[in-house]
Amino acid sequence: MIKIVIAGPRGNMGKEAVKMATGEESFELVAVVDHRYNGVKMNEIPTMEQLDIPVYDNMTQCFENHPCDVLIDLTTPEVGKKHMLTAFEYGVRPVVGTTGFTDEDVEELSQIAQEKQLGAIIAPNFAIGAILMMKFSQMAARYMPNVEIIEQHHDRKLDAPSGTAVKTAKMISEVREEMKQGHPNETEQMAGARGADHEGLRIHSIRLPGLVAHQEVIFGGEGQTLKIRHDSLNRASFMPGVKLACETVMKLDILVYGLEHIIE
Numbered sequence: 516m517i518k519i520v521i522a523g524p525r526g527n528m529g530k531e532a533v534k535m536a537t538g539e540e541s542f543e544l545v546a547v548v549d550h551r552y553n554g555v556k557m558n559e560i561p562t563m564e565q566l567d568i569p570v571y572d573n574m575t576q577c578f579e580n581h582p583c584d585v586l587i588d589l590t591t592p593e594v595g596k597k598h599m600l601t602a603f604e605y606g607v608r609p610v611v612g613t614t615g616f617t618d619e620d621v622e623e624l625s626q627i628a629q630e631k632q633l634g635a636i637i638a639p640n641f642a643i644g645a646i647l648m649m650k651f652s653q654m655a656a657r658y659m660p661n662v663e664i665i666e667q668h669h670d671r672k673l674d675a676p677s678g679t680a681v682k683t684a685k686m687i688s689e690v691r692e693e694m695k696q697g698h699p700n701e702t703e704q705m706a707g708a709r710g711a712d713h714e715g716l717r718i719h720s721i722r723l724p725g726l727v728a729h730q731e732v733i734f735g736g737e738g739q740t741l742k743i744r745h746d747s748l749n750r751a752s753f754m755p756g757v758k759l760a761c762e763t764v765m766k767l768d769i770l771v772y773g774l775e776h777i778i779e
């Protein structure tokens with residue numbers, strides 16, 4: 516039985532993760548952490564799943580009262596990092612879907628995981644199809660290095676570009692030399708028209724109500740284009756990946772950044 520705590524249980528992802536964790540026979544949800552509520556049960560909060568599970572507004576207090584194996588964090592980057600540091604102190608393995616971590620954050624957290632020999636997973640995208648989209652894009656970039664990313668998300672999203680777009684760009688950079696794209700003399704008539712620049716690869720972020728999470732990676736070559744696209748149509752699409760991460764993190768003694776390292 517893997518004992519789990521979830522941070523962010525009222526969020527889009529947190530709600531889905533609560534359903535997943537309580538629906539799995541080998542998982543036990545022991546508590547949740549939400550910055551607005553403390554000392555109540557989930558079923559006393561109308562916006563939470565109606566469960567007889569304690570709610571804390573403080574991770575330390577939560578871990579003191581409920582020893583557990585895995586923390587699932589689905590909050591914001593500042594909060595997620597703090598939660599991870601507390602989890603490491605208590606020997607709890609973090610599974611983090613929260614996006615917006617800097618390279619320095621990931622490096623710092625990796626070092627701590629290594630020192631403590633404690634498993635941790637930060638996954639910018641838990642959807643299996645999105646992992647494949649990233650892997651296929653890396654494969655295509657070897658042959659078609661002119662590439663741009665268009666990511667589309669709901670308008671409640673805080674970070675841009677998305678964690679998935681940043682991870683895709685980094686994976687492409689492993690096989691593509693830094694290269695400026697477009698006309699050498701191009702200018703932006705309006706700031707931002709050419710999107711964000713990752714080693715010459717452009718990333719464009721669209722935010723609109725009605726969207727969930729979508730990404731298209733477009734490659735251009737002489738007389739041809741290639742488009743690799745993934746769409747998450749709901750948050751349930753992420754849950755098989757969250758489940759797999761919770762199971763896998765128990766066998767790790769380092770931090771793994773990206774589910775592509777787990778799905779071979």
Ligand SMILES: NC(=O)C1=CN([C@@H]2O[C@H](COP(=O)(O)OP(=O)(O)OC[C@H]3O[C@@H](n4cnc5c(N)ncnc54)[C@H](O)[C@@H]3O)[C@@H](O)[C@H]2O)C=CC1
Pocket residue numbers: 522523524525526527528529548549550589590591592594611612613614615638639640641642678753
């Ligand atoms: N890795 C993946 O596959 C996915 C990652 N995400 C990421 O997960 C994060 C959450 O996304 P959503 O659920 O859509 O956002 P959301 O805004 O619906 O939920 C975030 C929740 O965190 C809670 N929160 C904020 N501060 C907190 C604190 N100190 N302690 C406990 N809870 C706190 C908020 O109350 C809110 O309920 C974002 O960073 C998003 O980019 C989202 C979808 C998929």
Ligand SMILES: O=C(O)C1=N[C@H](C(=O)O)C[C@H](O)C1
Pocket residue numbers: 614639640641668669672676677678679680727728729
């Ligand atoms: O905020 C979201 O919704 C999502 N965030 C992740 C990201 O930033 O890539 C994963 C997915 O795209 C949904």
